[in-house]
Amino acid sequence: MLLRIVIDLLIAVGLIFALAGTKGVLKMPDTFCRMQASTCISTLGILGVCLGGLLYAIFVMHSPATAVKVALIGALVLFTNPIGSHAIAKGAYQAGIRPEKPMETDDYGRDFDE
Amino acid sequence: MTDLMIFAVLFGALAVINLVRLVKGPTAADRMVAGDCADVLICCAMILFALYSGRGVYLDIAIISALLGIIDTLLVARYMDKGRWLKYVAKDRH
Amino acid sequence: MPKTKFPAVVSTFVVCYAFWVLLTWTFTVQELAAGAVVSLAVALFSARFFIHERAFWLFNPVKLGSALLFWLILFPVEMIKANVDVAKRCFGGCKNVNPGIVKVPVDLKSDYGQAALANAITLTPGTITMDVAEEDGQTYYYIHWIDVTKPSGQEAGDAIKGTLEKGLRRVWE
Secondary structure (H helix, E strand, O other), X not given: OHHHHHHHHHHHHHHHHHHHHHHHHHHOOOHHHHHHHHHHXXXXXXXXXXXXXXXXXXXXXXXXXXXXXXXXXXXXXXXXXXXXXXXXXXXHHHOOOOOOOOOOOEHHHHHHOO | OHHHHHHHHXXXXXXXXXXXXXXXXXXXXXXXXXXXXXXXXXXXXHHXXXXXXXXXXXXXXXXXXXXXXXXHHHHHHHHHOOOHHHHHHHHHHO | OOOOOHHHHHHHHHHHXXXXXXXXXXXXXXXXXHHHHHHHHHHHXXXXXXXXXXXXXXXXXXXXXXXXXXXXXXXXXXXXXXXXXXXXXXXXXXXXXXXXXXXXXXXXOOHHHHHHHHHHHHHOOOEEEEEEEEEOOXXXXXXXXXXXXXXXXXHHHHHHHHHHHHHHHHHOO
């Protein structure tokens, strides 16, 4: 019984952070801030779900193959997500997307926008 | 048992809410970020549904979905920065 | 094009084979033999892109211990703190943001260390590494920061990546 409560708590923490990220994606003022909010979903959101699923697969289902696959999904998302995030941020900046309110410190534009 | 299914439905609903930004977003980067978030959330929902139903097939689909999400993000990013990476690499090599 | 080295092939083969066994999770002889053939082919093809420096650093127990310490304890603590911060900003109406791009010096020398530090910075919400530049032998990152509180340079670097860089320097040194 205690185990089920712990599993539900972990998944609920993931859900709360996914909700925060979704609200940020919908409401943040400019493109780069939306990217920052989306990082919230893909780190603690999926980490909570994977930890809860890992406990469930080990202690309730007793199936090591399922546990390994759930852990692998978490590790793959955590390893590959920053690469895509970095690439899309750089691509957005170089395609000429700027926030409506100009940023106060913008060293990248100063150094590379001739 | 049913709590996993409830959480899976909630994650799916969050993914659908993300699609609002995908329809509305003013630039391509916004659409790509929203699509990526929806991909990760659907992946979460698929994990929970696989645990609920006890079938491992959904986990394989979740792995493939997570891996394809990164590839299309990289493709769109490459399209948006007009191939500038190619120039940097070429300058480094010669 | 760089040449394929034997230790690089061995360590790439070990990684690919571990991945195969974890994914299939059946221990019959045919599966294991097919996995060995496929991972040997992959290792021969991709070892020269995958490994540039020493091939066996992960098999050193001291390095492995500090890598585990970093990825299991130091980094999750930083990540959870940053997550709570960004979630507060999101639930608080998305108005108290002060975005900007700062330029930060990095002291790590190894390529893998720099890549791991950039990925760790991007994984903590609130900071995204945008580009890497090298000037006069010193490496700089351009980091998009959601709440710029410190001026660009060393102070912003300490605020963003102080703990992460200290932990990673113990692994790649």
